[in-house]
Amino acid sequence: MRDLIADALKGHGADYIEIHFEEGQATSIVYRGERMDEISRARSSGGNIRALVQGSWGFVSFNRMDGLREKVNLAVEEARLASRGPLKLFPTKPVVDTVVSQLKQDATTIPLATKKKLLDSYNGIMLSSPKIQSTRINYRDGRKQRTFANSEGSYIEQAKTDLNLRLTAIAREDNEVQQAGLSLGSNGEFSAVEGLHEQAREVARRAAALLSAPQVKGGEYTVILDPVLAGVFAHEAFGHLSESDFVYQNENLQQVMVLGKRFGGKHLNIIDDPTIPNLRGSYKYDDEGTPTRENYLIREGILEGRLHSRETAAKMGERATGNARAINYLFPPIVRMSNTFIAPRSDSFEEMLGDIEEGVYVKDWYGGTTSLEMFTFSAGEAYMIRGGKLAELLRPVVLTGNVFTTLQNIDAIGNDLGMNQGGGCGKGGQSPLPVSNGSPHIRIRHCVVGGR
């Protein structure tokens, strides 16, 4: 294989060429109520070639390995269509390495019967709870064996597994329908989805309780975010702004995101780190073969760094950070996050709660999206805070705001860091990418909460 690739890469007159190959397999199980809705297995194989000529890219993806040299030619030809001027990629040393996944209990090797039995038990618990009309369970595990080679001499083989589970309980009473859910995942370790019986019971209880919960009155509140939702905030609101492909060609945005500028209080540290072992967003090399490292995005409230591919790093005169990632061989790598989190401080949850006269405590993730400056994310669970104490359960709420103002408005950061491994990230048509995000409890002043 290595010789075949080396041969295909020779003599095209391009500035840079890379080849990806991928072999994958996946298992997916979906329940809808008591019925097994879908159970499927999949295999895939394919690859792509990316060529850089005079600053612009050609990209060819394929399922069949034959005619590799012609495919490289096509990518080079495409790249020649538009010359944007010379571009040097950020220099990285050629790497030859093999990365194997080390799991105690690899989910992709667990028999289907075991997976089904476990999911049946969660489903049974939720379905037998009061007022639960239906459920959803979405389970997916997969393994990918990826090979990367480039015209600079890198040759990297990496194995990557991933696991994702979502449990949803749907409660109904008269015409009222409400749902609650639990979303989690792992780097393929099956134990992450075992022993969730109590959580399944709690999800069902919460869905039923929402039926009689009031809506929050829309407006501005002091809010406390739990570690899961604060992690989503770190990812959605700030993380995406740190992705340099949004910034590197946009001079106005570069002025907004000037390194050294203050974005929050001294207590605020936001970090993206693919090198933390065993999280969903962990990896050793990105999809351009760049070795990964810990990246401080905000240190003590000041913008310190951002996430780069080799191209964006070179254009901005900064270092490649190892954040060029593709969800699979059908797509070119783009700048993405890995494990993104707000670092813990010293405030306790009780202290944060104590001086709030009227506010909202928002927990758990339901969804989140961003348009750089503005974000919205929705909580799976919310409670009113009155006189420094948690009060009634609320219908699901949506929070929105301007990220710059909101970061400044974080006035307390807790001591209880938790990493959330559910869901996945979408960008540029590439979704879901395995990532994780986290935070301790944080408190935000003047946050717009939507309701009726």
Next chain:
Amino acid sequence: MEHRLAAEVLRSARKGAEQAEVFSVSSRAMPIQFEANELKQVQSKESSSTALRIFREGRLGFATASGGGDVDALVDMAVETSQFGSTAGFQFPSSRNYSEVRIFDSKVEEIAMERMVEIGKELIARIRGHTPDILCDAQVTRGTSTISLINSQGGEGRYDKSFFSLSLEGILVRDTDMLFVGDSESSCRPDFIEIDGLADRVIWQLEMAKKKAAVSTKLLPVIFTPVGVASALLSPLVLAFNGKSVLEGASPLKDKLGKQVFDKKLSLWDDATIAYGVGSYPFDDEGVSGQRLPLFTNGVVTNFLYDLQTAALADTQSTGNGQRAGGGFPRPDISSLILSGGDVSFQAMVQDMKEGLIVEQLMGADQGNLLGGDFGGNVLLGYKVENGEIVGRVKDTMIAGNVYQVLKELLGIGQEMRWVGGVLQTPPLYCSNISVAAKGS
């Protein structure tokens, strides 16, 4: 090639199965991407996948393979899953003759890469002619795909489809203020795509957003533009009309067949037969003929969307809406939706408003309780109306509502129908009493 593989898979699968079906897709696409006003990347993508569905001891098994041609592995995976699959309540259809639906235009293949690059440049030049400091990302895509289906009951079908699309997203940054504008067009026929029409709509957005306007927290009337309808109201409706939601009793419409639920002036139908519609097909991904299916007529609920298995469980017929996202497991889904037009011009709606909003893009609209019909989110692009005139763009504003309340009685239905994203044709809708929450009020 794909056909031979399909026949081989079918033969092999039948050895252990009562019935079998092979669905194959092969597609080629060429997206040309512009970033920050310049050509960034030219891509060509080829992919093919084969999906095998079997009934074995009465249970459904399912597996897919993309890339590799290993027939035995595909059959083994389908057999493995069939041990746990649900009971198959239907037969694979034996249809072989389907009415023609026009969805292929060979001109798509004749469009040179260079011409596509020109189209992108023309579009960006028009937008920058209006606002020189805007940064545009644009994509021009052409593609073709071949779908083939064969099953053990004698059913067989095959069709080719073409695709052409043009999209633009512009961002204008001033200090920490960001304005996002954009729109897209897609069709099976490249000459249905209008560069000027798309450019005009984006320029209109830029014009309306020139000034900023303040809004306070209260109930206000809202005009959803066609893009706004797709962005805010579509998802809860699609979910409620999905036969699966109805079957499990989770859809608020489950017992509403024949009942008045929406405004009397409003009708919605799903139509797989529209010539050159990107959602059109002669047969769905299970071999059932596509059709024009009324979902509600004059506000009265008439049909739900079904695939074969869901229809069997609900004791009804498939509506030809079995679809496989990415070649996967078939599920009920829309082909193209059409919401009936009305008799009020957009201008008249605006003039009728004393105070209200026009919503084009809602961010995070899908995050609420969709099953219950809720929508809500941040107004990514929207304008304030005062005394019958658009006075500027709103920011830091959320709206929230429920489609069943909002669409029960409309203040007006627009005359100006248009396609959004190739899958929904809709007029603007003028709605009353939407909850608006704004920062600083």
